[in-house]
Amino acid sequence: MPKKLIELKNIYKSFDDEQVVKNFNLYVNKNEFVTLVGPSGCGKTTTLRMIGGFEFPDSGDIILNGERVNDIPPYHRPINTVFQRYALFPHLSVFDNIAYGLRNFNRVFEDVKSNVRKSYEKEKKALATKLQNKNTTKEEKAEIKYRFKEIKAEIKEKIFDEKEKLYDANLSEIEKRYDKKEKELLDKIEVLENDTVRINNAKDELEKLEEKIDEETSGMKKTERTKVLQKYNKELVIIRKIAYQEDVDELYAELKTVYKYRADEEKSAKSLMMSKHHIKEAVIDALKLVKLSGFQNRKISNMSGGQQQRVAIARALVNKPKILLLDEPLAALDLKLRQNMQYELKEMQRQLGITFIYVTHDQEEALTMSDIVVVMDNGEIQQIGTPQDIYNEPKNRFVASFIGESNIIRAKYKAPKQVEFMGTVFDCTDENFKNGEICDVVIRPEDFDIVPLEEAKLKGIVDSIIFKGVVYEICAIIQGVEFVIHKYEKFEVGDEIGLTVDAFEIHLMKVKKP
Incomplete structure (x- = not known):
């Protein structure tokens, strides 16, 4: 449900x-x-x-x-809002416009505060009802007002407690996640640094491969030598990475980034805000969603109206x-x-x-x-x-x-599933009307059928015709009343046309009493 x-x-x-x-x-x-x-x-x-x-x-x-x-x-x-005029900050880049809410707002904490306030909702409602009751005495009203002050203080205290819990939970999650990452990287580094056999084998392989390349390229021109080097390039990169311990250097660089991200997240956790790298990830994802990938450094003033509108949507959606x-x-x-x-x-x-x-x-x-x-x-x-x-x-x-567009005609409900308008009785599907009850009939322009005059229930003269790209909009005068009809066929002004309409296309409405 x-x-x-x-x-x-x-x-x-x-x-x-x-x-x-x-x-x-x-x-x-x-x-x-x-x-x-x-x-x-x-x-x-x-x-x-x-x-x-x-x-x-x-x-x-x-x-x-x-x-x-x-x-x-x-x-x-x-709630977030996308305004008609977008309300973007013209002095900020696309990235900073979208990131603004993430740097200044925490949706999780707002939900926590809402849950605390909701826990007092029933009591506050009951107190408000009692306060408005004429039979409530002055002493009782004073107690109710005092209780409202107590509730306000309790909510403030509980929100503070929940904030501390949220902070502790965030720090605990950060510690657990990064301890695991750091251990995995340090273990890999230790294994690679102590694997001297692997390193020495790589050095020997590299020396042999370089000798082989020198022999193959001896006496070659520069362009020919480049082609040979390209052939061995992938293999050279892999062996050099091991021989010169470049793979270890890469792991140390990754570990340094992990330390930086951890410090960043721990600092942000104190204010319950997102860390810089998480904000960056969220903004990039939001830009991808609105099909503006790669526009993060663009100035707002250098974007079209459609692009600005997408930025406004991304900013509204980024903090979920x-x-x-x-x-x-x-x-x-x-x-x-x-x-x-x-x-x-x-x-x-x-x-x-x-x-x-x-x-x-x-x-x-x-x-x-x-x-x-x-x-x-x-x-x-x-x-x-x-x-x-x-x-x-x-x-x-x-x-x-x-x-x-509609044709709305005053009509009379004649009998079960029958309605009269323009002096003619039509079958319909509505049944919630009394016999003789005045009602309004609605017929959409596309629901009329143009038929030979001898088969028509209504006959009219074409007063004007406009081509609307897919259909012709025909205005026909029937008994002094203008009807609008949409059809693929073209007619000329002054033509007499015959109309009928299926029972399922006639909709009846109650007449609003003045």
Whole structure:
């Protein structure tokens, strides 16, 4: 069963007495790609900012991984954000931009702090409920307030204790790992240094091989001598490495690096941060993920908009957040690049197993990338569902008109699985309507069939026609009403066409009461 990672309960938010988010209820499961879509000003970015901690709700609760986080600042939440304008540091290189979070933040320690706070969540909730109860006496309220102060102090003390435990565990792991590495290298060095027979044999072999090469190349020109040397080069390298103990020197160099890395990790462990070489590895991996390998030293100002956007994504992903928020990150890109990035983002999300919450006003983008689409208007959720559900079964006029193109016609439900519109009765599949009930019919432009006039249920005159690259968009006037039809066939303005539509392509919606 999917695990709830984020839950928003009865969220309200206003600016200057204007309600921008109203009665917002939503939960997001772990590893889902959820998109908030709607027109400008519908409240989608405000909702995203509340999840991230950049705005706080007027009322309601935001639950992250079981913890109420209404008052938790952004840097203490298991969340990273990719902003529309990327918010990269122009004075830093690509590497330093991506490494910034790793040098200043520890995800493991933040999880530890969250777990400590969560352990008091039930008690705090019960105390808050009792505090608001009208029957609670002044003495009891004073005790409750004092207990809140105690809880705050206890949390601080426990976090300190957990930090010490984490530090000790890190040092113990470092000591165990590097003790093993150092012993393995020292044992190898000792064996090689004491193997005099191997060394002397290598020296003898080297002397013989060099004599053989001298004999073969005697009297040769420089170019011919080079060819002979190339033939023996691999063998020479191997023998010289043993004879001159270069293999031992390499092990000593490796041991020196191990000592350096150990000291680096022990120093970083005190502040619970990553060591320099681990940061380097993480940045290189992040660049590889966003297909920017080799760009680590590039200046931000020398990169295209698409490349900058990838850097922003890498920076957000490098410290492995549980949730990634994306606020219209593709809006500034050209169409082709935007389409490519849609698929790449979805693939990244699948590979990493991170929950993505994405904001866009582009309906196609929402349908292409999402597991779940949340359609918003005027601060309220209009519909939640899979892309297929949202497109094929819109709940109201707004969703039907905002997501894709639609023909929406007022109709009357005549009998079980029959609906009348434009003076004609059509078969349909909807059954949750009463006989005689007024409803709205939604038919997508691609769902009309153009048929001979004698077989048509509707007849119209072509008013305009536009070629859209794959299909023709035909506007036909039927009984004074404009219908939009998408077809591969071309017609001329003024042509009379006949239409019919399959029962499965007719979707009925309840009429919203004023």
